[in-house]
Amino acid sequence: MxxxxxxxxxxxxxxxxxxxxxxAPLDTLAGPLNWKVQGTTSEYSPVQYGANTPTTIKESTWGIGEVTTIVNSNGDAAWASGLGGDYLYFMLYGMADLSVVPVVSGFNIYNVGCTGGLGCDGKIHLDIYRMSSPISGILLKDPDDRTAFNAFNGLTNAAGASLYLGLELVPGKVAVDDLSTVGIDERDATLFQNANANTLPTTGAGTFFADATSGSAKAQWNSNGFALPGGLFADFDGNFTLKPNFAASGGACPTNSLPDQCFLGLINDPVQSNAIPxxxxxxxxxxxxxxxxxxxxxxxxx
Incomplete structure (x- = not known):
């Protein structure tokens, strides 16, 4: 025996x-990992999709971008775009302003999910799509290519594209209510930014927590790896920088670009996570x- x-x-x-x-290398990732992302943001989407108009979108900001690398917490490479024939691209949507507070360094911007507009469900979403071929010129995509609240032509409808991971941002980053905003509790914010201006283009930084809620890789990343207030947990801890998407700043746009010609926000920096086998x-x-x-x-x- x-x-x-x-x-x-x-x-x-x-x-x-x-x-x-x-x-596939993506499917074998496990343990503490840092995601390196690069993308662009826009003040709003001027496209009219369905019965929607810019006045009823109700979003303050949205964007698209790519995951360039995923590295282990010690800095060793774990995955890079194209490895195993996979590419990861994301769409950020549903963002609205809870409050914008002037401070010495510029503005503290507290964001929550939009409500009242077509598709708005009160949550900020970050959808990551898995593809078998790269998207050319992701930093130069036109906001008018957005076709729905959660759709972008050439990304969400690309041949072979599938939802790899759907994330929803959750409260926890803001621990103190700003008493200068009567009737508003900044602790409800699911995204916090500090920027030198309250409109794009600007420079600054932001942070958020997020939960894995959907997608083919949900189980792999639903690890509850980050403790939140009140005994709750999140799956991702995001930190990013923001700067103009101009060539001089490492972006892709000419310095005379207009908002309807090119996104004016450039985001990067690691998003931390804990994957499980x-x-x-x-x-x-x-x-x-x-x-x-x-x-x-x-x-x-x-």
Missing amino acids: KMHIKALAVAAMTAVASLAATA EPGSLALFGLALAAFGVIRRRDNKK
Whole structure:
């Protein structure tokens, strides 16, 4: 019997190794990871989709971009755009201003999900799409290519594109209410920014927490890796910088670009996360551990 158990353990470990060797690199990511993103933001989308008009969109900002690399917490590369034939692109939408407060450094901008407009559901969304081919000139895309509240022509409808991960931003970054805004509690904000101006183009930084709520990789990234106030947890801890999307700043736009010709915000910097192994890997690894446990117990009985 002992030989059968040992054979089972070996088979399980072999299966784990085989799965890791054949799975796409994206699907094998696990542990603390930092996502490097680059994208562009716009004050609003001037496109009229469906019965919507710019006056009923109700968003203050939205954008698109790409995930360029995912690295381990020690800085070692874990995945890069194109590795394994995969590319990741994102769309940020549903953002509205809760309050904009003048401060010495410029403005503190507190954002929440938009309400009252077509598609607005009170949440800020960050949808990440998996594709088998790259999108050319992502930093030069026209806002008019947006076709719906959660859709962008050439991204969400691209051949072979699928929703890899849907994120919803959650409160937790703002711990103190700003008493200068009567009737508004800044602790409700799901995105915080400090910028030198309250309209684009501007420079500054922002931060947010987010939960994995949908997409084919939801289980892989739904790790509750970051503690929030009140005993809650988030899956992602995002931090980003903001600067004009001009060539002189590392962007793609000529310095005389207009908002309807090119996005005017350039965002980057890591988004932290904790991935867990895909369910198949966990099951096989657990089987191997169980088998070794049985062997050890039998050996102890000798």
